[in-house]
Amino acid sequence: MLTNNPNSLHTLEPCAEDMQLLIQKTSDLLVNYFSNISNEPASNITNPEFHLAAIGQPISEKGIKLEEALSLIDQHIVRCSVNTAGGTYQAYIPGGGVFAAAVGEFIAAATNRYVGVWGVAPAAVEIETSVIRWLCNEVGYKEKAKGILTSGGSLANFSAIVTARETLLPKNFLSGIIYTSDQVHASVYKAARLTGFSYDNIRAIETDEEFRIKPKALLEAIEKDKKQGLIPFLIVGSAGTTNTGAVDPISELADIAKANKMWLHIDAAYGGFFILTERGRKLFEGIEKADSITLDPHKGLFLPYGTGCLLVSDGARLKQAHQVGADYLQDLTFSEDRINFNDYSPELTRSFRGLRVWLPLKLYGIESFRKYLDEKLDLALWACKELKKIPGIEIIAKPQLSVIAFRYKSKKLNETNKKFLENILATQKTFISSTTINNELILRIAILCFRTHLREVQATIDAIKIAVDQLIENPI
Numbered sequence: 123m124l125t126n127n128p129n130s131l132h133t134l135e136p137c138a139e140d141m142q143l144l145i146q147k148t149s150d151l152l153v154n155y156f157s158n159i160s161n162e163p164a165s166n167i168t169n170p171e172f173h174l175a176a177i178g179q180p181i182s183e184k185g186i187k188l189e190e191a192l193s194l195i196d197q198h199i200v201r202c203s204v205n206t207a208g209g210t211y212q213a214y215i216p217g218g219g220v221f222a223a224a225v226g227e228f229i230a231a232a233t234n235r236y237v238g239v240w241g242v243a244p245a246a247v248e249i250e251t252s253v254i255r256w257l258c259n260e261v262g263y264k265e266k267a268k269g270i271l272t273s274g275g276s277l278a279n280f281s282a283i284v285t286a287r288e289t290l291l292p293k294n295f296l297s298g299i300i301y302t303s304d305q306v307h308a309s310v311y312k313a314a315r316l317t318g319f320s321y322d323n324i325r326a327i328e329t330d331e332e333f334r335i336k337p338k339a340l341l342e343a344i345e346k347d348k349k350q351g352l353i354p355f356l357i358v359g360s361a362g363t364t365n366t367g368a369v370d371p372i373s374e375l376a377d378i379a380k381a382n383k384m385w386l387h388i389d390a391a392y393g394g395f396f397i398l399t400e401r402g403r404k405l406f407e408g409i410e411k412a413d414s415i416t417l418d419p420h421k422g423l424f425l426p427y428g429t430g431c432l433l434v435s436d437g438a439r440l441k442q443a444h445q446v447g448a449d450y451l452q453d454l455t456f457s458e459d460r461i462n463f464n465d466y467s468p469e470l471t472r473s474f475r476g477l478r479v480w481l482p483l484k485l486y487g488i489e490s491f492r493k494y495l496d497e498k499l500d501l502a503l504w505a506c507k508e509l510k511k512i513p514g515i516e517i518i519a520k521p522q523l524s525v526i527a528f529r530y531k532s533k534k535l536n537e538t539n540k541k542f543l544e545n546i547l548a549t550q551k552t553f554i555s556s557t558t559i560n561n562e563l564i565l566r567i568a569i570l571c572f573r574t575h576l577r578e579v580q581a582t583i584d585a586i587k588i589a590v591d592q593l594i595e596n597p598i
């Protein structure tokens with residue numbers, strides 16, 4: 123059917139009035155939810171089958187009414203999940219979802235600007251460039267540094283390993299060895315695998331009593347591999363491990379990398395944004411000597427999921443590792459100071475992530491984020507102090523940043539702590555998670571959501587006290 127009247131095709135293009143209605147009704151739903159978010163349960167997924175059945179209804183030929191669609195979203199998704207946007211979410215690594223970022227994302231999605239190449243939307247690309255420039259300044263990188271916004275920390279770690287591999291290893295790279303602590307995030311293993319290495323190419327170096335890599339053990343492992351004709355090429359340090367928030371000795375790692383002509387990558391996906399605080403800056407001393415750094419704005423900048431970042435000290439390396447030209451893009455090459463992000467990233471067509479980072483920073487200024495992050499460090503210290511007061515609790519890792527690892531002392535450690543966690547979650551006052559260290563189940567509180575304040579951490583401590591009482595009443 124040929125037409126100049128799109129309305130005759132139906133409704134993909136709403137009129138101005140319908141557009142307003144879509145926005146108004148969506149905004150009503152969100153404002154209603156967020157006005158009362160502090161009273162929402164920490165998690166509400168007691169009857170998943172009911173929600174799956176409602177959401178899983180087949181998509182119809184004719185479509186449904188907006189009210190009906192919004193009601194499905196509200197009832198079955200917004201209200202019935204682990205509340206990862208709420209302050210009581212203190213599991214894994216929280217994020218948040220600053221509302222202004224969602225507005226930025228809405229504009230980006232609606233206007234559908236193309237940020238793979240500079241010439242198609244120069245100012246939109248400049249927004250991402252300026253965010254990257256700000257981040258490079260914060261970590262102490264110089265002019266030639268470059269970076270990309272990614273979908274998250276995993277993809278940033280992936281591109282970092284690709285860049286290190288392309289920079290330092292021959293075409294047949296399977297003699298290359300990667301060194302990291304036994305506490306590194308699993309995404310480093312996944313990235314190594316996706317970039318063509320096997321787990322045999324990775325050395326998990328032991329850690330000290332505070333879960334930081336032991337530099338002496340690292341040096342010994344490097345020497346041993348060299349003697350066997352292997353090529354040590356990459357050290358991955360952590361600026362905040364997921365398990366306990368441990369920060370590796372970054373400056374020492376940088377010296378070892380330099381002495382052995384290796385690449386140093388710092389996975390700062392969890393901890394990185396604490397560099398905005400004085401305490402974080404001290405802990406991350408030497409980070410500017412790293413060849414590359416993963417940051418995750420969807421964690422420490424409290425932005426919506428889908429916002430990661432990789433910075434590379436020598437930006438040309440990032441480009442060399444990722445650039446693949448194409449004849450049909452020949453109109454879109456520009457001078458060197460105009461960045462085509464697709465040359466630096468695995469993606470060609472890319473989400474306009476810059477706007478969701480830039481808008482909240484512009485609106486609230488860096489100081490707001492700094493204050494919120496400082497508050498998280500204080501809250502973690504406070505939680506640790508309160509935990510120590512509870513009889514039976516043992517602190518496994520005191521906070522280096524904003525994670526506290528602990529457990530309930532018992533002869534049957536794993537069974538008891540599994541039950542302990544179940545009891546805590548059953549209160550619905552908080553949502554925390556567990557991990558395993560040296561085959562022992564450990565509980566952890568991770569404080570990073572911008573909506574987590576004293577009230578929400580107090581709720582966690584209250585839930586832990588209730589759960590301890592239950593363990594005393596019904597021991598395992």
Ligand SMILES: Cc1ncc(COP(=O)(O)O)c(C=O)c1O
Pocket residue numbers: 214215273274275276277307309360362363364389390391392393418430
């Ligand atoms: C230290 C660390 N590195 C990497 C990642 C992976 O990041 P993402 O989940 O954004 O892919 C995480 C996620 O929690 C993390 O904590």
